[in-house]
Amino acid sequence: MKWIKTDIFLHEDTSPSVKISSGLLNQFGQSSHSRWSFLSIGRNSVKVRFVIIDDKNFFLSISIKALEDAFVPDWLMGGQSWSVSIEAERIWIGPIFALLTDIRSAKENISLGNMDDYCKELAAYCEEKGYLFYLFSLKDWTDNHVSGWVRHKEKWVKTYLPFPNAVHNRLHQRRTELDVRFAAFAEDLHQLEIPYFNHRFLNKWEVHQWLEADPVLLPYVPASRKLSSKRDYEMYAASYADFFVKPIYGSQGKKIFRIRETDAGYLLDDTSSLDPAALFKETDEMFRHMYPRLTKEPYMLQETIRIITYHHKPMDFRILCHKKNDHDWAVTSMTARVSSENTFVSNLYQGGAAFPVKKILAELYGEKKGRNIRNMLAELSREICLAVERNSNGYYGELGIDLTLDQDERLWLIEINSKPSKSSEYVPGQMKVRPSAKAVVEYGIYLSKLNGV
Incomplete structure (x- = not known):
């Protein structure tokens, strides 16, 4: 058209x-x-x-x-x-492209948290292209129109609006996607033939099962096991001197335990606590300490990878990928994330810092080898995106792939994010509209063709 x-x-x-x-x-x-x-x-x-x-x-x-x-x-x-x-x-x-998110508003003011700059960029890019863009929450969706927020004269203004041609799901809470209101909303989209992406949150265990069954990707997946009983924990404690206990539905590096066997006993680190690692003489004593948390949500066990460090701090890579059409994924940005002092996760919400991948890899390995590693990171990320698509229902247009290198320079997958944080992107030169914003809009417009636009 x-x-x-x-x-x-x-x-x-x-x-x-x-x-x-x-x-x-x-x-x-x-x-x-x-x-x-x-x-x-x-x-x-x-x-x-x-x-x-x-x-x-x-x-x-x-x-x-x-x-x-x-x-x-x-x-x-x-x-x-x-x-x-x-x-x-x-x-x-x-066409009209809309973003579904959690919106806090008071009178005529709107709060978008760390999504604020990103949403402004989406609005600016849509205006440049001649598309209409707006934000809305679940409660703003009605039977014949939407009560959404548009960018007008440098402000977000709430007004009545027509149904969009495509929707990007950026809800922040898993429980919101499990609410009856979201189910009703999804059914409305189906009836109106409005495509939406990213379909839902992923969880760590289902992703592990998908990739473990893929012979191409299995070598990059750390050994993992669902924590279904104390016996599972005991088997890992007997097999690994260093392993993680991760919430299956966790995000932002929160609520993660790390267990390390030492000559003095077992050290337990906890990203939910600022206290130093706790020392336990026996694994049973440690399990009793963790047990109240373990009963609140499902957890999984995962071997610890001896990952590379930068200035003696653990480092990993966030690879942001976007869908271009029915078949192709593209790498939009790469960010090296370095953990803060005395922590074992590099997530920016846990105090990590972001750096350009090209600069750090060149510093660690030289220009040529650094370039080869970047190419491997990109290729593996695209393969992982394709695997997610093959195994999941619905559309995904943006995925954040967290990878790392071990001390033998072997690549490993850490996590896949279907709602990657916008504050974790490294944007050099403070460009007006970051590439990921453009890519999200263009995929939304591409999907709008499904209903004849």
Whole structure:
């Protein structure tokens, strides 16, 4: 479908109507058009009277009545430039790309936490391309429109809006996706034929099972076991002198235990505590100490990898990948993450620091070898993304792949994130719109083709 970014004007009319210049109409290979047409803005459509104005310039005007019927504020559309497409008996304005997230608001103010800059970039890129972008939460979704937030005059403004052509799921809480409201919302999207991505949160154990069954990826997966009984813990304590106990639904490096066998006994580190590692004489005593936490949510056991260090601190890599079309994934950015002092996780929420991958690998291994390692990181990340797609339902357009190198320079997978943190991206030069924002928008617009846009 051909799109042309065009200035939109408004006019008064008692009925829904659209006026278009012959010059603009000719751009779509048409010299005439039926008297009646449908105006589609997002997934909302209105039957309109179609009027052709003999003018070689580009000109499109929509009646305020037509916008009202489509649940589009006239102040948002009039005097702005939007992408327009015209086919037989239908005029498209948009497409509309929307982001579902958790929004805290008070009166006319909105709080997006560490997503604030990223959402502004999404809005700026959509405006540049002539797409309409808005934010909304589950409670903003109604039977015939959305009460969402648009970027207008450097502010987020709440207003009524039409249903979008595609939705990016950036809900922050797993429990929200398990709520009946989300199930009802997903069913509405299905009925309206609105595609959405990223489908849901992944959990560590299901991902491990997927990759363990893949002969290509198995060599990169640390030995792991679901913690279903004390016997599982005892087997790991007997087999490994150093291993993790991780929450299956955990994120941001939180609630992770690390167990290390020493000459003096067993050391227990805990990312939920600022206290030094606790020393236990026996593994039974350590298990009793952890047990209250272990009963609150499912955990898994995983061998510890002797990962490389940077200035004597553990380091891993966040590889941000984006879907381009039905088949291809691309690496959008790479970030080296170095843990803070006296911690064993590099997550930025736990005090880690971010650095350019190219610079650090060149410093550690030299230019040529560093480049080869970057290529291996990228290739492995793309293979992992394809494996997630093969095994999961729904669409995924963005994945954060956490990889590391051991001291023998062997690659290992640490974790896959379906809702990668936006604060973890290293953006050199503070560019106006980071590549990941552009990639997310473009994948959303690509998916909108599934409902005819």
